[in-house]
Amino acid sequence: xxxxxxxxxxxxxxxxxxxxxxxxxxxxxxxxxxxxxxxxxxxxxxxxxxxxxxxxxxxxxxxxxxxxxxxxxxxxxxxxxxxxxxxxxxxxxxxxxxxxxxxxxxxxxxxxxxxxxxxxxxxxxxxxxxxxxxxxxxxxxxxxxxxxxxxxxxxxxxxxxxxxxxxxxxxxxxxxxxxxxxxxxxxxxxxxxxxxxxxxxxxxxxxxxxxxxxxxxxxxxxxxxxxxxxxxxxxxxxxxxxxxxxxxxxxxxxxxxxxxxxxxxxxxxxxxxxxxxxxxxxxxxxxxxxxxxxxxxxxxxxxxxxxxxxxxxxxxxxxxxxxxxxxxxxxxxxxxxxxxxxxxxxxxxxxxxxxxxxx
Ligand SMILES: [Zn+2]
Ligand SMILES: [Zn+2]
Numbered sequence: 001x002x003x004x005x006x007x008x009x010x011x012x013x014x015x016x017x018x019x020x021x022x023x024x025x026x027x028x029x030x031x032x033x034x035x036x037x038x039x040x041x042x043x044x045x046x047x048x049x050x051x052x053x054x055x056x057x058x059x060x061x062x063x064x065x066x067x068x069x070x071x072x073x074x075x076x077x078x079x080x081x082x083x084x085x086x087x088x089x090x091x092x093x094x095x096x097x098x099x100x101x102x103x104x105x106x107x108x109x110x111x112x113x114x115x116x117x118x119x120x121x122x123x124x125x126x127x128x129x130x131x132x133x134x135x136x137x138x139x140x141x142x143x144x145x146x147x148x149x150x151x152x153x154x155x156x157x158x159x160x161x162x163x164x165x166x167x168x169x170x171x172x173x174x175x176x177x178x179x180x181x182x183x184x185x186x187x188x189x190x191x192x193x194x195x196x197x198x199x200x201x202x203x204x205x206x207x208x209x210x211x212x213x214x215x216x217x218x219x220x221x222x223x224x225x226x227x228x229x230x231x232x233x234x235x236x237x238x239x240x241x242x243x244x245x246x247x248x249x250x251x252x253x254x255x256x257x258x259x260x261x262x263x264x265x266x267x268x269x270x271x272x273x274x275x276x277x278x279x280x281x282x283x284x285x286x287x288x289x290x291x292x293x294x295x296x297x298x299x300x301x302x303x304x305x306x307x308x309x310x311x312x313x314x315x316x317x318x319x320x321x322x323x324x325x326x327x328x329x330x331x332x333x334x335x336x337x338x339x340x341x342x343x344x345x346x347x348x349x350x351x352x353x354x355x356x357x358x359x
Pocket of ligand 2: 108
């Protein structure tokens with residue numbers, strides 16, 4: 001329905017599989033039963049958005065619908081309630097995440113594993129996302145934004161922050177343990193360094209390009225390794241001998257999309273250590289030599305995957321931001337620049353996060 005004087009500016013994927021993006025004025029979405037309409041002010045831009053736009057992840061079923069609205073780190077204000085909704089109230093600030101809704105009653109949901117809900121809906125993929133001024137959301141699944149947390153800063157916590165926080169909970173570590181974070185200067189990485197150090201009490205060894213060292217050190221990394229300055233053997237030796245004193249790190253978390261990071265990850269681990277896989281490699285699968293079953297058995301490694309997190313973890317992840325322990329670094333951009341932002345992301349030029357303004 002087109003309403004006079006009403007605009008809903010949106011960035012849509014006009015040619016999925018390419019970086020073709022159009023800025024369009026869409027109709028006002030209407031909240032259905034159990035849904036709310038959110039007037040969004042900000043959305044973070046995640047690597048997953050790029051993957052959906054370019055159809056570059058082998059794990060997702062494609063094609064992405066033509067003219068879909070991307071985005072899954074949206075923050076705004078509830079402006080309309082669907083039938084049956086009493087919470088959140090009109091005017092409440094809420095966030096829309098990668099999962100825009102889950103059923104709440106399947107076996108995955110009952111275990112708190114929202115990510116494998118059989119009825120899940122993904123924002124910005126087969127459900128219109130947050131690169132628009134107005135989006136509908138499930139009332140029960142949107143995340144309350146704590147008072148005192150800026151909307152632009154809250155946006156990236158809804159995916160990047162939640163994902164690394166949930167991943168860190170799976171590292172099987174205790175305060176004082178060493179963790180290697182591979183890809184530490186990106187949207188996920190710079191938050192992972194902070195949560196690891198300031199929330200979980202871990203000692204962080206950060207790996208990334210040298211251009212990101214200042215940001216990473218600000219986030220609390222104890223050691224920074226510029227991967228362009230070392231060959232593989234030097235990196236392994238520096239972590240095992242020079243930094244951790246001989247055995248390696250208790251945990252490694254890979255938050256990049258680079259297959260190379262996975263190849264090296266197990267080489268940094270101490271026996272009985274845990275590798276948490278978060279970054280989604282793109283393109284064809286590449287065999288990882290270091291992950292030979294005999295080595296995993298002999299060294300008694302734990303290898304766990306982690307994807308986003310559940311509703312409770314989203315609230316917890318934002319709570320640490322509200323308390324000032326974690327701070328998201330971001331660059332504010334216009335929605336119209338989304339195509340260029342994706343180009344920069346592909347080229348690895350983005351430090352921390354980009355957030356688009358939707359006002
Ligand atoms: Zn994301
Ligand atoms: Zn479910």
